[in-house]
Amino acid sequence: MSREITTLMYRGHSRAVLALSWSPDSRFIASGGDDKTVQVWDVVDGRRICTYDGPSSSVQALAWSLQGTQIVSGY
Numbered sequence: 001m002s003r004e005i006t007t008l009m010y011r012g013h014s015r016a017v018l019a020l021s022w023s024p025d026s027r028f029i030a031s032g033g034d035d036k037t038v039q040v041w042d043v044v045d046g047r048r049i050c051t052y053d054g055p056s057s058s059v060q061a062l063a064w065s066l067q068g069t070q071i072v073s074g075y
Contacts, residue, residue, distance in 0.1 A: 008046040012039050021062035021071070030071050032059025038073050
């Protein structure tokens with residue numbers, strides 16, 4: 001049985017990406033970067049869902065809540 005593999009490029013950070021985290025249901029990826037943002041992406045179509053620019057430093061760690069409704073970032 002063969003499986004089709006799709007490759008998407010998620011573009012949006014203005015500097016290096018330092019952290020990635022899959023949502024618990026595997027529908028989204030959160031990325032954190034040296035540009036002091038957290039961005040959430042739809043894994044199916046590569047669309048950026050939202051950008052949070054609240055961190056005061058580079059984002060070096062990310063984690064989703066078990067329900068997949070919240071993300072915590074660390075630096």
